[in-house]
Amino acid sequence: MNKDDLKRKVIESIDSNRERIIEIGETIYANPELGYREHFATKFVKEEFEKMGIEVESPLAITGVRAQINKHKKGPKVVVMGELDSVVCHDHPDANPENGAIHACGHHVQTAAMMGVFIGLNEANVLDELDGKIDFIAVPAEEYIEIEYRSELRETGKIKYLGGKQELARLGYLDDVDLAMMIHSTDIEPGKNVIVGPIGNGFIGKKVQFIGKESHAGGAPEKGINALNAAMLAINNINAQRETFLDSDHIRVHPIITKGGDIVNVVPADVRMETYVRARTIKGMMEANEKVNRSLIAGAYAVGGKVKITEIPGYLPLLREDNLTALFKENAQMFIREDEIIDGFEFAGSTDFGDLTHVMPAIHPLIGGVEGFLHTREFAMEDPETAYILSAKIMAMTVIDLLFDGAKKANQIIDDFEPLMTMKEYLAYLEENSKVIEK
Secondary structure (H helix, E strand, O other), rough: HHHHHHHHHHHHHHHHHHHHHHHHHHHHHHHOOOOOOHHHHHHHHHHHHHHOOOOOOEEOOEEEEEEEEOOOOOEEEEEEEEEEEEEOOOOOOOOOOOOOOOOOOOOHHHHHHHHHOOOHHHHOHHHOOOOEEEEEEOOOOOOOOOOOHHHHHHHOOOOOOOOHHHHHHHOOOOOOEEEOOOEEOOOOOOOEEEEEEEEEEEEEEEEEOOOOOOOOOOOOHOOOOOOOHHHHHHHHHHHHHHOOOHHHHOOOOOOOEOOOOOOOEEEOOOEEEEEEEEOHHHHHHHHHHHHHHHHHHHHHHHHHEEEEEEEEEEOOOOOOOOHHHHHHHHHHHHOOOOHEEEEEEEEEEOOHHHHHHHHOOOOOEEEOOOOOOOOOOOOOOOOHHHHHHOOOOOHHHHHHHHHHHHHHHHHHHHHHOOOOOHHHHHHHHHOOEEEEEEE
16 A cells, blocks of 8 residues: 555544544543543543553553554654643633633643544554554643642652653653654634744743741731741842843743741741743753742842742753654645645743653644633634644654655654753753752
């Protein structure tokens, strides 16, 4: 069978399963869960794979799911990923009323598209024509939230790192992966449907505790040390640094106070803060982080308090891989016009998929079909055909190109790729940047 026939059969398979793929996405959307708590989504995805007679590994990294096909093949391995978790936006009309969880992140689209790739390849009976292995991984905990909860998981040994892909790497599930692919939905400008080659910021995660001394806030405030004042000074100190950040580094620092005190009548002695230090490069992250740490320490010192800074490896910047990007773009033009594709895009947000782009050829294109900004009450499905079906088709076509005819295209991309880190070096980076500073 030639490659065009393979592609035609897979497209027909995806089209004939259109309603099923959309239902997968809508079911996950209707049951949003936060990271490392995705028990419904894990069970649901696992059962969907098992309905098709596929052996599944689950749970991995607490709530992840992996299905492997063509395990007997000797060629390179491609991983297609989707993410299971949601964000918190209490004001979204579809948010869980108890905890505000909502798939305003679009991860339901990713997972449905991943399943669509699998359904298309599997039901078209073309797997024997592909000379390589394919893993499908539903990944937990991409959104870097609920740091206190994840820190508890960490302290009890259930995880070591807060991001799902970091945990998968630590546990060895990515050791034999050669190329990676995932698609993310976003509100794209009118007339455009796909963005290829996006790049984004990385970040360092920080959990901060300001330690003061309690006292009666009305009767004897002079006997206390106000940890809330230390935190407010620290925020002002950070703001004073902003003019020193290089524009090219795209620095973002956005702290929140998660505990401001206990009761209003007691001088706050225990104040908690969470923040990210984001930047376009690792060097920029490190330099900005040093300034932020100085600001935090100075705030505590000014009032005579103490500070405990727990630094947690966040995510690395998202990088562009030209060869795999070009292949995805070429396949997108099977379904849409070239002028409907944006080639190259910068955003200041972060994703743990950025970590993968440092160690292997990996792409994270963006798909339309939704409206409203990510993580807000306005986020909503606009065109299921684009979001779920078009994304599945383009990824499936790209997998075929990579693994057809002795996996020549995949091997060529792998040979041309120069990683910024080996997997061993990446894991060492995570270890080195997990630390506690007490002043």
